[in-house]
Amino acid sequence: MSASSLISLSGITKTYGRGHAAFQALKGIDLEIDSGDFLAIMGPSGSGKSTTMNILGCLDTPTSGSYRLKDVQVELLERSQRALLRRHCLGFVFQGFNLLPRTTALENVELPLIYRGEPASSRHEAARAALAQVGLKGWESHTPAELSGGQQQRVAIARAIVTRPEVLLADEPTGNLDTRTSREIMDLIVSLNEELGITVLMVTHEPDIAAYARRVVHFVDGFLDSDERKREIL
Amino acid sequence: MFWNTLLLSLRAIRRNLMRSFLTVLGIVIGVAAVVVMVTLGNGATKSVSDQISSMGSNLLMVMPGQRFGPGSDAAPSFKSADIEAIRSQISSAEWVAPITGKSATTVYQSKNWPTVVSGTTNDYFHAGNWELSAGRMFSDAEERGGKAVCVIGETVRQKLFGRQNPVGSEIRVKEFSCEVVGVLKSKGQSGMGSDQDDSIIMPLRTVQRRLTGTQDVSRFTVSVRKGASIDAATKQLTLLLRERRKIGENEEDDFRVMDTRQITQTLTSTTKILTMLLSAVAAVSLLVGGIGIMNIMLVSVTERTREIGIRLAIGALEREVLLQFLVEAVVLSSMGGVAGIVLATLSSMALAHAMNIPYLFDVKINLLSFLFSAAIGVIFGFFPARRAAGLNPIDALRHE
DSSP: OOTTOSEEEEEEEEEESOGGGOEEEEEEEEEEEOTTOEEEEEOOTTSSHHHHHHHHTTSSOOSEEEEEETTEEGGGOOHHHHHHHHHHHEEEEOTTOOOOTTSOHHHHHHHHHHHHTOOHHHHHHHHHHHHHHTTOTTOTTOOGGGSOHHHHHHHHHHHHHTTOOSEEEEESTTTTSOHHHHHHHHHHHHHHHHHHOOEEEEEOSOHHHHTTSSEEEEEETTEEEEEEEOSOOO | OHHHHHHHHHHHHHHTHHHHHHHHHHHHHHHHHHHHHHHHHHHHHHHHHHHHHHTOTTEEEEEESSSSSSSOSSOOOEEHHHHHHHHHHOTTEEEEEEEEEEEEEEEETTEEEEEEEEEEOTHHHHHTTOOEEEEOOOOHHHHHHTOSEEEEOHHHHHHHHTTSOOTTOEEEETTEEEEEEEEEOOOOBOTTSOBTTSEEEEEHHHHIIIIIOSSEEOEEEEEEOTTSOHHHHHHHHHHHHHHHTTOOTTSOOSEEEEEHHHHHHHHHHHHHHHHHHHHHHHHHHHHHHHHHHHHHHHHTHHHHHHHHHHHHHTTOOHHHHHHHHHHHHHHHHHHHHHHHHHHHHHHHHHHHHHTTOOOOOOHHHHHHHHHHHHHHHHHHHHHHHHHHHTSOHHHHHHOO
16 A cells, blocks of 8 residues: 555554453554545444544544554644644544534534634635535524434534545434435535545445445454445546 | 634523523622622611711710610609709719600691600700701700700701791691701711601700600710710719619619710621621522532533533644633623622612611622632533543543
């Protein structure tokens, strides 16, 4: 694999607890991800796919092994440096949407920009543009409670992409949605990947959803079991 | 960064209006209660000591019986002869004013006003530092002859005469009419719930003949000459009265001599104790307010932990999240503190006015209760957040 890959995991392990209660969730993962790729991570529950996702998203740290994102050795970073990495390079979409309640769509989308210190005018503009991009033009002043599940997930996607991140991490993004809405959300994610070149890393346990990705890796029991490329990069 | 944090804090406050309102309310009530209690207590204390100092610092008040206050416990009243004896035998007594009082309704034209009629002599005006705003005191002939003349207090003048000049008018007191010869200059409202200006002064003999029907003097006031010892005068007076009232060597006094200093001490210490008691009650309400805030904060901790998780996941630094929560807590508790002080100022002004006591702004207690409320808000608002912000973002997101 090339040294120019965007993400490189080597020998990643993760152990929860200590002594007899210790549980090894990851038992040595090696993974290279190229910039612009669309990777689906599959596997049964407890296989370590979510743990890998959290480590990739700099939300959690590996017990051992090395994780390089661009040219940064993530495992060497402090807590606050990891936060800055999340702020500048990563966007998150969660299964449970995780929007701030009683807060308008626009303000939810603005949030990452506030932490980036963007001035108010460019912040509003960028947030409106991101909402328009996910098809929510006109819904700016609605709160999550006034939006459907699919719309909430669109707001979450807008929040994730408003900072133009290099990597979008999606943890079961369609887990709480019906089939039709799932398809719409996946089409949106695919278009973000293809049109904006955002690298997408997605955890899912549904083969239908994984089928949208170009590359699918399977986890079993803390190991990487298979790695298949579904579509060729054009 | 600070402006962004302020923006985030204000948005969080607006987002949780009910919670914010309850937090502020707890502090408002606590602060207002403490400040009002202490302010009114201080005002009452001040008014009592003012009133007593307006009587003069060199007065001895003599009344029958051992009980403090008006009325007597079966001890005999004084006689006019007692007053004469004091005048002639106690050299340090400058003025000796016998007083005998009775409440009566006074009428002028269509207006009437219930007040207290005190029979005394011109010595009363000198001893009590009373000045006249109009008219004159009593003449010797009026005092000796028990003429129907009176000097009225400022309150009585206002109630009966309004804007008219009362001097020379006749007012009716019970069944007889009486000429107003003078008006007392106002001494203001008093602290013991009584109005010093609400009285009518007549010659002693007039009151004895026409109102009480006896030769008794119910109490008297002695002013001690400047430079003379008050304690010595008290002792002489006590000895003289014991002798005249034929009290045996082993018997206790059946009268009481008090100097103004003593009265001041008694009354101010009473009001101080009351102030302390009320303040303690108020402090409890501040504490209860604090506990209310703690409840609200703890109840909302689950939601807020998730919120902290979201913020951390999208790239907020731990210290940015903490600063936001700190600013939120400070903004809410200062709003509560300021509102509490404003409420306290308005209500203690109104209450002080209604209770006829002066309004004194006490910087110390305002500052103290403000700081205390701020501390409560910060402690209960900030520390749960500190714990949550220390979690891994992923744990905070999953918090149930």
